[in-house]
Amino acid sequence: MQATLAITLGALLLPGIANSSSLSVAEGTPQQHEGFAIGGAFFQQPWVSSPASTTARDGLGPLFKANSCIACHVQHGRGHPPLTDTENFLSTIVKLSIPAHSAAQQTAVKTLGIAPEPTYGDHLQTLGIKGLPGEGTPRFTYTEVHGQFKDGETYTLLQPQLHIDGLNYGALHPDTQFSPRVAPPLFGMGLLESIPDAEILANADPDDHNADGISGKPNQVWDIATQQTKLGRFSWKANQPSILQQTADAFRNDIGITSILFPEQPCTTAQTACHALPEGGKPEIPANLLETVVFHVAHQPVPSRRDTDDPQVIQGQKLFNQAGCVACHTPTFPALANQPHQPYSDLLLHDMGEGLADKRPDFAASGNEWRTPPLWGIGLTEKLSGHTRFLHDGRARNLLEAILWHGGEAEAAKQHVLSMHKSEREALLRFLNSL
Amino acid sequence: MKSLSHIVSAALLGGVLCTTPLLVSAETVTAKAVMETYVNLAHAGFSDAFTTAKVLQEKIDALIANPSAETQQAAQDAWLAARKPYSQTEAFRFSNKNVDDWEGQVNAWPLDEGLIDYVKTDAYDHEEGNQFASANIIAGTDKIDVELLKSLHEKGGSEANVATGYHAIEFLLWGQDFNEDPKDAGKRPHTDYAKGDVCTNGNCERRAAYLKAATDLLVADMQQMADDWADGKAGNYRSGFLALDEKEALRRMLFGMGSLSLGELAGERMNVALLAHSQEDEHSCFSDNTHHDIAENARSIQNIFNGTYTRTDGTTVTGASLAQLVASNDAKASETLVSKLADTKQKAEAIVDAAKNGENFDQQILPDNKDGNKRIKAAIAALRSQTGDIEAAAKAVGIDSLNPETSDSFGG
Numbered sequence: 001m002q003a004t005l006a007i008t009l010g011a012l013l014l015p016g017i018a019n020s021s022s023l024s025v026a027e028g029t030p031q032q033h034e035g036f037a038i039g040g041a042f043f044q045q046p047w048v049s050s051p052a053s054t055t056a057r058d059g060l061g062p063l064f065k066a067n068s069c070i071a072c073h074v075q076h077g078r079g080h081p082p083l084t085d086t087e088n089f090l091s092t093i094v095k096l097s098i099p100a101h102s103a104a105q106q107t108a109v110k111t112l113g114i115a116p117e118p119t120y121g122d123h124l125q126t127l128g129i130k131g132l133p134g135e136g137t138p139r140f141t142y143t144e145v146h147g148q149f150k151d152g153e154t155y156t157l158l159q160p161q162l163h164i165d166g167l168n169y170g171a172l173h174p175d176t177q178f179s180p181r182v183a184p185p186l187f188g189m190g191l192l193e194s195i196p197d198a199e200i201l202a203n204a205d206p207d208d209h210n211a212d213g214i215s216g217k218p219n220q221v222w223d224i225a226t227q228q229t230k231l232g233r234f235s236w237k238a239n240q241p242s243i244l245q246q247t248a249d250a251f252r253n254d255i256g257i258t259s260i261l262f263p264e265q266p267c268t269t270a271q272t273a274c275h276a277l278p279e280g281g282k283p284e285i286p287a288n289l290l291e292t293v294v295f296h297v298a299h300q301p302v303p304s305r306r307d308t309d310d311p312q313v314i315q316g317q318k319l320f321n322q323a324g325c326v327a328c329h330t331p332t333f334p335a336l337a338n339q340p341h342q343p344y345s346d347l348l349l350h351d352m353g354e355g356l357a358d359k360r361p362d363f364a365a366s367g368n369e370w371r372t373p374p375l376w377g378i379g380l381t382e383k384l385s386g387h388t389r390f391l392h393d394g395r396a397r398n399l400l401e402a403i404l405w406h407g408g409e410a411e412a413a414k415q416h417v418l419s420m421h422k423s424e425r426e427a428l429l430r431f432l433n434s435l
Numbered sequence: 436m437k438s439l440s441h442i443v444s445a446a447l448l449g450g451v452l453c454t455t456p457l458l459v460s461a462e463t464v465t466a467k468a469v470m471e472t473y474v475n476l477a478h479a480g481f482s483d484a485f486t487t488a489k490v491l492q493e494k495i496d497a498l499i500a501n502p503s504a505e506t507q508q509a510a511q512d513a514w515l516a517a518r519k520p521y522s523q524t525e526a527f528r529f530s531n532k533n534v535d536d537w538e539g540q541v542n543a544w545p546l547d548e549g550l551i552d553y554v555k556t557d558a559y560d561h562e563e564g565n566q567f568a569s570a571n572i573i574a575g576t577d578k579i580d581v582e583l584l585k586s587l588h589e590k591g592g593s594e595a596n597v598a599t600g601y602h603a604i605e606f607l608l609w610g611q612d613f614n615e616d617p618k619d620a621g622k623r624p625h626t627d628y629a630k631g632d633v634c635t636n637g638n639c640e641r642r643a644a645y646l647k648a649a650t651d652l653l654v655a656d657m658q659q660m661a662d663d664w665a666d667g668k669a670g671n672y673r674s675g676f677l678a679l680d681e682k683e684a685l686r687r688m689l690f691g692m693g694s695l696s697l698g699e700l701a702g703e704r705m706n707v708a709l710l711a712h713s714q715e716d717e718h719s720c721f722s723d724n725t726h727h728d729i730a731e732n733a734r735s736i737q738n739i740f741n742g743t744y745t746r747t748d749g750t751t752v753t754g755a756s757l758a759q760l761v762a763s764n765d766a767k768a769s770e771t772l773v774s775k776l777a778d779t780k781q782k783a784e785a786i787v788d789a790a791k792n793g794e795n796f797d798q799q800i801l802p803d804n805k806d807g808n809k810r811i812k813a814a815i816a817a818l819r820s821q822t823g824d825i826e827a828a829a830k831a832v833g834i835d836s837l838n839p840e841t842s843d844s845f846g847g
Contacts, residue, residue, distance in 0.1 A: 033694055033699070034702035035702075037702035038702045046562050088564075091564075385592070
């Protein structure tokens with residue numbers, strides 16, 4: 001699979017979303033279209049429960065969160081928490097784990113990054129097939145957090161609290177750790193995968209030897225395909241080493257579709273009825289179809305920047321640099337230097353402070369650490385996804401709120417923003433929205 | 436690199452003419468002349484799609500005025516007739532921005548039927564979280580008109596929310612296909628449009644209003660696209676296309692051919708349905724017209740390369756062809772592609788023949804239908820193979836990359 005992607009990466013560089021409000025339009029040379037189109041169909045079409053007439057698309061569940069990839073990655077873009085009272089957690093997942101104490105739990109951490117919650121596993125699946133009850137229904141309530149800029153203007157942030165109603169398989173372990181996470185946008189995934197490890201590690205400074213207050217820690221995670229520890233680079237905690245594994249993980253934990261990497265159904269030993277339900281083949285998604293979906297995800301284009309000549313955007317970029325945002329949101333890597341799009345991420349873990357902490361370690365990532373998310377395409381969130389909710393759990397209602405949640409290593413940069421004049425803040429946001 | 440307007444060598448062209456009797460004999464074939472042919476083919480194709488859509492509109496008006504098995508059949512026949520010229524326009528997509536911007540409203544699929552009308556719920560799988568997948572507009576209270584349909588199209592960001600175009604009309608004429616009898620298509624009763632107490636499944640007047648609005652919109656859309664390619668209309672797409680740099684124009688022609696061939700037809704429309712063995716992925720699943728869609732799409736690619744199109748009235752539009760232009764630089768490349776296109780035509784026609792013998796596309800893709808699967812795979816292989824030769828033809832006229840990155844039709 002890697003070889004295929006390496007050959008075709010050259011076609012990823014697209015000048016923007018141009019003639020479509022959706023980024024799913026097949027691009028690339030014609031020779032690349034078939035895999036993209038087939039993968040796209042399996043990304044979009046609903047999976048169904050077994051047995052079914054559509055043998056290539058059955059095996060949904062038995063426990064699942066959604067029946068298609070597109071349900072969470074709407075238009076291939078960013079997920080969000082419920083925006084209304086009636087909406088469920090469709091594009092937000094809740095990860096579960098417990099602190100690893102026993103030898104068995106510590107063994108699990110080596111390959112899973114965490115020790116799963118004993119009854120519910122490592123993901124909360126809200127739905128089940130054929131009368132099997134879903135695991136529970138998550139919801140957020142919010143507490144307001146008030147603050148003030150140096151110029152006197154006040155702001156309000158929303159601190160979410162997670163609740164899970166209707167637990168159908170008994171009580172959760174008393175020490176359960178929770179991590180709600182929205183589906184990240186899929187821009188330029190193949191480009192991110194193409195960056196050599198050495199270029200990512202070159203920015204790492206886990207013990208802050210240069211004393212700039214910024215660490216930059218690589219996550220080291222388990223790569224199932226090679227049965228080795230590898231550099232993690234995808235997902236909110238950089239706990240996935242490849243698009244392949246990330247995609248297979250989502251198939252298994254979110255749709256209940258088994259694959260060569262995850263051959264087991266998402267049922268824990270405590271969930272006996274789950275094990276008794278029919279499967280849609282072993283594995284449920286054959287390797288060749290999984291490969292087309294990976295191909296489809298890897299070839300999601302990156303939007304072009306807009307308004308780059310606008311003086312306000314140029315000023316905003318200067319302020320972004322001056323505030324020190326580039327320490328983590330590093331514009332690019334040598335491997336991507338010759339293409340027009342810049343990810344603005346070092347793909348490393350950083351301590352983001354108590355305010356954002358999920359207190360749930362994941363491989364080398366502590367409960368306070370998050371991977372710097374790439375910023376490319378962030379300004380198109382509203383246009384593509386119809387909302388402006390940011391951060392791992394979607395708590396920030398706009399980009400300014402997202403900045404104001406920054407703490408830990410980003411505290412100094414945030415203080416810089418707090419001391420900016422209103423016009424400077426506007427320029428900074430204008431720059432971010434041009435990405 | 437030879438100039439694109441280079442005079443064709445008669446000797447080189449000879450080999451091509453032997454295998455392609457339809458090609459016009461030309462002393463000189465210039466890129467400009469090939470561009471002229473292309474816009475003429477587009478105009479003729481979209482004009483035929485417009486004319487046949489107007490016939491469909493008349494037949495649907497008749498069905499609504501007097502719902503009967505006969506008027507329903509006449510409307511279904513008109514839909515099938517309208518698909519034929521439309522399907523031959525699809526190679527104009529993918530590189531012509533006007534067609535791409537317009538196409539979603541006309542030909543989007545697959546669709547979540549529950550957005551539009553009643554469905555048999557135990558045979559209906561829709562996208563999780565698509566709150567509009569069971570909206571049932573026809574059972575609702577919103578005033579049904581063209582504006583409502585346009586507003587609901589791709590509602591909520593789901594591409595499955597298809598409220599307009601050929602396939603919405605198809606669903607309203609045929610209904611869901613449950614494959615109860617393998618040879619059957621959808622079996623919507625004409626009484627779904629009946630007046631008064633004999634109305635079946637409720638809301639017959641609203642269903643008729645929906646069908647009427649969707650058809651009116653289709654006719655208006657076809658008119659717009661025919662106008663966009665018409666001669667003598669200042670500022671339309673045709674005039675812009677003819678003013679393009681020659682290489683960019685040729686790149687668009689070949690990119691559209693390659694994209695329809697590989698990604699859209701071989702990939703999404705055929706291989707996905709075959710891999711999933713699923714009629715949910717069948718292009719015209721309600722009417723079981725997919726075999727014709729495939730053959731006409733394949734013909735669409737051939738038309739552009741060979742520079743010829745047979746109109747619905749039987750007359751032929753023809754002119755300087757891409758085949759000739761490619762031959763002037765590389766006779767072998769042109770000849771190979773011409774023969775590959777002919778081979779694809781044969782493979783696609785085998786699917787049509789099987790359908791005519793009672794084995795529709797949805798039967799040919801069933802997992803235990805070995806011959807059917809083999810037939811579809813052969814057509815897919817032919818489409819894949821010809822795509823490589825489309826790239827080779829592009830190289831022969833000096834286009835090294837069909838990547839849209841270099842195209843100003845993609846916003847560059």
